Amino acid sequence: MSAPPRNRLNPNDPRVRALLWQALVLGLVALGTWYLASNTMANVARLGVASGYGFLGREAGFQIGETLVAYGPQDPYARAFLVGVLNTLKVAGIGIVLATILGTVVGIARLSRNFLVNRLAAGYVEALRNVPLLLQLFLWYGVLTEGLPGPRQALEPLPGLFLSNRGLKLPGPADDPTWSWVAAAFGLGVLLALAATAWNKGRQARTGKRLPLLPITLGLLLGLPGLVMLAFGGAALDMPVLKGFNFQGGVTLTPELAALLFGLVTYTAAFIAEIVRSGIQAVGHGQTEAALALGLSRGRVLRLVVLPQALRVIIPPTTSQFLNLTKNSSLAVAIGYPDFVSVANTTINQTGQAVEGVAAIMAVFLAVSLSLSALMNWYNRRIALVDR
Amino acid sequence: MSLRFSTMTAALMALGLIGMGGAAQAGPTLDAVKARGQLVCGVNTGLAGFSNPDSQGKWTGLDVDVCRAVAAAVLGDANKVRYTPLSAQQRLTALQAGEIDILSRNTTWSLTRDAQGLDFAPVTYYDGQGFMVNKSLGVTSAKQLDGATVCVQPGTTTELNLADYFRANNMSFKPVVIEALDEVNAAFFAGRCDVLTTDVSGLAGIRATVATKPDDFLILPEVVSKEPLAPVVRHGDDQWRDIVRWTVYALVEAEEKGVTSANADEKLKSADPGVQRLLGAQGDLGKLLGLEPQWSHRAVKQVGNYGEIFERNLGKSTPLKLERGLNALWLNGGLMYAPPFR
Numbered sequence: 149m150s151a152p153p154r155n156r157l158n159p160n161d162p163r164v165r166a167l168l169w170q171a172l173v174l175g176l177v178a179l180g181t182w183y184l185a186s187n188t189m190a191n192v193a194r195l196g197v198a199s200g201y202g203f204l205g206r207e208a209g210f211q212i213g214e215t216l217v218a219y220g221p222q223d224p225y226a227r228a229f230l231v232g233v234l235n236t237l238k239v240a241g242i243g244i245v246l247a248t249i250l251g252t253v254v255g256i257a258r259l260s261r262n263f264l265v266n267r268l269a270a271g272y273v274e275a276l277r278n279v280p281l282l283l284q285l286f287l288w289y290g291v292l293t294e295g296l297p298g299p300r301q302a303l304e305p306l307p308g309l310f311l312s313n314r315g316l317k318l319p320g321p322a323d324d325p326t327w328s329w330v331a332a333a334f335g336l337g338v339l340l341a342l343a344a345t346a347w348n349k350g351r352q353a354r355t356g357k358r359l360p361l362l363p364i365t366l367g368l369l370l371g372l373p374g375l376v377m378l379a380f381g382g383a384a385l386d387m388p389v390l391k392g393f394n395f396q397g398g399v400t401l402t403p404e405l406a407a408l409l410f411g412l413v414t415y416t417a418a419f420i421a422e423i424v425r426s427g428i429q430a431v432g433h434g435q436t437e438a439a440l441a442l443g444l445s446r447g448r449v450l451r452l453v454v455l456p457q458a459l460r461v462i463i464p465p466t467t468s469q470f471l472n473l474t475k476n477s478s479l480a481v482a483i484g485y486p487d488f489v490s491v492a493n494t495t496i497n498q499t500g501q502a503v504e505g506v507a508a509i510m511a512v513f514l515a516v517s518l519s520l521s522a523l524m525n526w527y528n529r530r531i532a533l534v535d536r
Numbered sequence: 537m538s539l540r541f542s543t544m545t546a547a548l549m550a551l552g553l554i555g556m557g558g559a560a561q562a563g564p565t566l567d568a569v570k571a572r573g574q575l576v577c578g579v580n581t582g583l584a585g586f587s588n589p590d591s592q593g594k595w596t597g598l599d600v601d602v603c604r605a606v607a608a609a610v611l612g613d614a615n616k617v618r619y620t621p622l623s624a625q626q627r628l629t630a631l632q633a634g635e636i637d638i639l640s641r642n643t644t645w646s647l648t649r650d651a652q653g654l655d656f657a658p659v660t661y662y663d664g665q666g667f668m669v670n671k672s673l674g675v676t677s678a679k680q681l682d683g684a685t686v687c688v689q690p691g692t693t694t695e696l697n698l699a700d701y702f703r704a705n706n707m708s709f710k711p712v713v714i715e716a717l718d719e720v721n722a723a724f725f726a727g728r729c730d731v732l733t734t735d736v737s738g739l740a741g742i743r744a745t746v747a748t749k750p751d752d753f754l755i756l757p758e759v760v761s762k763e764p765l766a767p768v769v770r771h772g773d774d775q776w777r778d779i780v781r782w783t784v785y786a787l788v789e790a791e792e793k794g795v796t797s798a799n800a801d802e803k804l805k806s807a808d809p810g811v812q813r814l815l816g817a818q819g820d821l822g823k824l825l826g827l828e829p830q831w832s833h834r835a836v837k838q839v840g841n842y843g844e845i846f847e848r849n850l851g852k853s854t855p856l857k858l859e860r861g862l863n864a865l866w867l868n869g870g871l872m873y874a875p876p877f878r
Contacts, residue, residue, distance in 0.1 A: 195632055195653030195771055209696045213711045221699035286719075293726040313727050314685065392683045393673070393730045394710075403728065404712065481690075484714035484723065493625050494690045494713070500652035502629050 188503060203499045204229070210494055212486045214402060225495055232491030233512055239408055239487060240474040240516065246413045247473060248466075251420025256450070258425045269421065276418035282479055284415060289407035289483040296403075299394050308387050310395055313403060317388035320399035326383035330373045337372040341365045404485035408477065416473045420466055427462035428454055459531050467524035471517050478513070488512055565637050565769070565776035566610065566826055574616050577603035578636035581621040581717055584741030585850045585858070586642050586661075595619050598849045599640040602660055602767055602784065605839040606638060609783045609831040614838035623715055624692050628654065631770060638780055639768040642735065644693045649768075657767040657780040658788075661850075662862035662871055664759035665697050666736040668743060671754050673730060678758035682707035687720050687729035689713070694734050697761040721746045735763050737850065737858060744855035779825050785874035786832035789814050790841035792865055792874065797844060800837035814877045821877060842872060 158164055192199055204226040211221050216234040219227055257269035276284070293313045297303065302312035310317040321327045344364055352358050377383055388398030431454050439453040440446075480487040489509055496505035569575050579587035579599055587597040595617075604614035620636050631639045632653055642663070643649075645656040667686075669675045678701070688695050690713045702709050712729050714720045721742055724732040732739065736759060743750045767784065769777050790796070793811045795803045804817045812818040815836075816829035823829065839845065843865075850858045864870025 197632070197653045209699055211695075211699045211702075211709065211711045213713065221696075221703060290722075290726075293723055293728040298727045393681075394683060394685060396683070481715050482719065484712045484719075486713060490690060490713060490715075493715070494695065497625050497628065497690070497692070498648070498696070500628060500632075500649070502632075 192503065197500055199501065199504070201504055203495070203501060203504075208495070209498070212491065213484070214405065214486055225499075228491050228495065229488070229508065232486065232488035235486055235491075236474075236477055236480075236488040236512070237516070239405065239412070239477045239480065239485070243409055243412045243416070243473050243477065244470050246409070247416040247420055247469070250413060250417035251469075252424050254417060254421035255424025255428070258421060259428060273418045273421050276414050277422075281411060281415050281476055282482060285407060285411040285479055285483050288410045289403065292403040292407050299390060302390070302395070308385070308398075310388055310390075312395075314394050314400075315403050315406065316401040317395045318399045318401070319385040319387045320397070322384040322386040324384040326377065326380045329376050329380065330383060333372040333376040334369065337368040337370075340372075341368045344368070402485075404480070404483055407483055408480050408485045412473050412476055415476075416469055419469050419472075423462055423465045423469065424458070427458035427460075430461045431457045456531070460528075460533065463524065463528045463531065467521060467528070470520055470524065474516055474520065475513060478509075565773045566779065569610055569637055573611065574618050575603060575607040575610065575638065576618050576620060576636045577606075578620050578622045578627055578630055578639040578641050579603070580641045581623060583642060583717070583738055584745040585737060585854065585856045586741070587619070587621075587640070588745075589619075596849065598661060598845055599642060599765075599767075601839050601845045601849065602640045603638060605787055605835040606780055606783050608834040608838040609786070609827060610779065612828070612830075612834055614835075623717075624689050625715060628652075628768075631768060634770070637769075637776075642738065642765045643768050645764045645766045646693060653771045655769050655771050655777045657769065657777065658784045658874075659764040659766045659871070660784060661737065661765040663735040663737050663763040663765050665694055665733060665761040665763055666739055666759050667756045668724075668732045668739045668753055669730060669756065670727075671752055675730075675754075675756070678756045678760065679705060679707075681709065681731060683709070684730040685710045685712060685728070686731045686733055687712050687714070687724040688733050689717060689720055690715055692734075693761070693763070698733055701760045735765070737856070740856045740858055744857075775826055779827065782825060783832070783835055786814065786835055786877070787839070787842040787845065788865070788872050789874040789877055790832070790836045791843040791872075792867065795836055795841060797837055797840040800833055804833065810877065819878075 159168070189199070205224050207222055208225045208228040209221050210228070212219055212228065212231050214235060215231045216238060217227075217231060219231045254269045254272055257265050258273070260266045260269070296311060296313040299310075299312045299314050302310040302314075302317075304310055308319040341364070345361060348359050348361055386397045388395040388400075390396075428450075435453055435457065436449055439449040444452065477487055478489040481490045481493065484490075492505045492509045496502050499505070577600075579595065579597075582588050583597070583599075585597055587595060587599045589595050600617075600619070603617050603619070607617045608614040620630065622630050622636075622639075622641060627639055627641050627643065628649070630636050640660075642661070644663075645659065650656055667678050667681065669681075675681065681702075686698060686709050688698055688711055695711070695713070698709070698711070709731075712720075712723060714723060721732070723729060725747060732742070734742075736755060739755050743753050743755070747753055767780055769780055790800075793803075793808065793814060795811060795815065800815070803811055804815050806812060806815075806817075809818065813821060815833040816822050816831065817833075820829065822831045825831070840848065846860065846863060847853065850856050851860075860868070860870060862871050864872065866873040
């Protein structure tokens with residue numbers, strides 16, 4: 149028995165009706181967007197504001213305090229934008245790594261059977277996640293700039309390490325070819341350590357025996373560069389020296405970056421800690437008991453049995469926290485870290501092209517967030533349960 | 537533009553959606569201000585001598601008085617002003633978006649800004665950018681600032697002049713750029729920066745009001761830019777621009793003619809026809825602007841002439857202790873000069 153032929157445009161057919169409604173809503177959305185866009189363009193034209201991204205090629209004229217690539221006021225706006233994007237990526241990248249580590253440690257500490265440890269962790273989570281981030285940033289920035297002495301009275305806890313309200317100054321690698329050999333040795337160490345781990349895994353599968361992996365990895369990662377340095381008779385360091393107003397040379401961690409990183413990391417870690425705790429608690433207790441019954445130590449139960457299963461619960465909400473951290477980095481503008489929003493805001497004020505500037509900010513954050521999200525989704529699929 | 541709007545209107549009407557559309561263009565600013573019964577004035581979030589709320593939340597300052605004079609001229613009451621505090625970055629967008637009727641917020645007149653949909657009224661204060669340092673650094677000239685860390689607000693001509701000055705003198709510097717004025721000042725006084733830079737009048741104000749020991753701080757002698765500070769209106773409403781422009785000129789002219797807030801009433805009967813025309817006792821200058829004949833009389837009587845405004849907010853008797861300098865009348869060697877009122 150075959151179905152009767154359906155009239156394709158019959159409005160009584162629920163499927164046709166649903167399509168009609170969808171088409172209507174889509175049309176309204178498109179029309180509304182068109183209305184707003186054409187109105188904006190007409191208004192901008194009436195006010196005599198230039199439009200388009202022609203300004204990107206013009207000289208920016210302003211200086212930026214922290215740059216990863218060479219930049220000066222004579223460079224075009226495009227390069228200033230690049231500096232801003234890189235500064236945003238730097239904060240987001242370092243922040244995500246540190247927040248993950250701190251969040252995991254605090255989350256596990258909340259489940260500790262030690263009363264003091266789990267209460268401290270709980271107190272940390274509640275205090276940090278219930279105070280607005282902007283206030284925390286002002287607090288850290290205030291502590292760093294008001295609490296530390298000026299550069300001429302800088303603290304020197306270790307030789308060559310200076311702490312002042314201009315930031316933390318560390319000795320950096322000087323312009324010396326030895327450093328490239330040291331870097332090459334470190335790269336080789338990483339490769340060998342990965343190979344050793346893989347080999348050890350295979351060996352364990354075959355024989356059930358394990359080598360103590362930690363000393364081997366540490367030896368490869370630190371020992372190889374150390375040997376190279378010894379072979380070359382040491383590498384020159386660029387020491388920070390107080391000259392004029394401030395320290396010259398060395399590597400600097402500015403109070404702005406430090407306060408922003410500290411604020412973002414401690415705040416986001418509080419949320420990640422709760423996600424990690426809930427993820428671990430989502431793994432059935434029977435799993436732990438079974439693993440203990442097999443004679444595994446508590447640390448290995450956590451690492452080999454509980455965490456791999458907990459990760460499936462942890463990863464999706466943690467992705468949101470990573471995205472939040474990235475977006476919250478735009479609060480940098482309040483404490484003077486030159487992130488992309490700060491650079492774009494200055495550009496808007498100098499060119500008057502607010503629509504283009506805001507569109508650029510949105511595009512950059514959208515691109516960063518979508519890439520991060522894609523990466524995390526890929527990882528999530530990788531660790532997901534495989535149906536066999 | 538009208539074509540574009542009418543096709544849009546037609547398209548919306550076809551969908552029965554008309555009535556939700558926000559008009560693309562507000563009516564002339566004067567009508568809007570009169571209908572509202574209030575002037576919306578964009579001011580600084582807090583700059584001593586220019587726009588600063590006092591302990592009762594009442595706004596005072598030279599920029600505030602300009603708004604009060606415009607309100608007196610247009611609405612007859614200097615108190616019919618609503619102040620919108622704006623950061624340096626928000627101010628131009630707020631004006632272009634129509635959130636405020638007039639921007640009176642120590643804004644530098646420059647070609648780029650004038651050409652990007654804004655119109656500048658006459659200069660109300662001739663300023664210049666300077667540098668302030670802590671005396672303990674032992675610096676006496678801006679030429680000695682190589683390698684210094686400089687606190688500056690973003691999105692200002694100040695930021696550009698700073699970079700230009702150091703470039704021209706082949707010196708390097710590190711900027712610390714913070715959006716909120718309070719936070720910039722806090723960073724400077726905490727010692728995060730060696731130098732604070734903004735307009736000299738601003739530095740004097742900050743030193744007088746924020747520093748715990750004003751005598752510890754030195755404003756360096758170099759003035760590195762021209763900063764003519766002027767009220768700003770949107771481009772395209774010529775009548776409103778003329779009203780703001782001539783209200784400012786009326787304040788200057790009143791000082792030149794010796795009309796003050798105290799004697800404005802008796803000066804209505806002055807024998808000088810120039811004074812009579814200025815105060816609207818004779819002629820129809822107010823009507824030409826679309827205002828009532830008493831417009832300028834009200835402005836001067838309620839707010840005072842330019843000299844009174846200057847002395848009250850910035851002069852010798854205030855903590856800022858600024859000289860008239862370039863802001864004296866042209867008769868006294870300054871730049872304050874009003875075109876003829878006729």
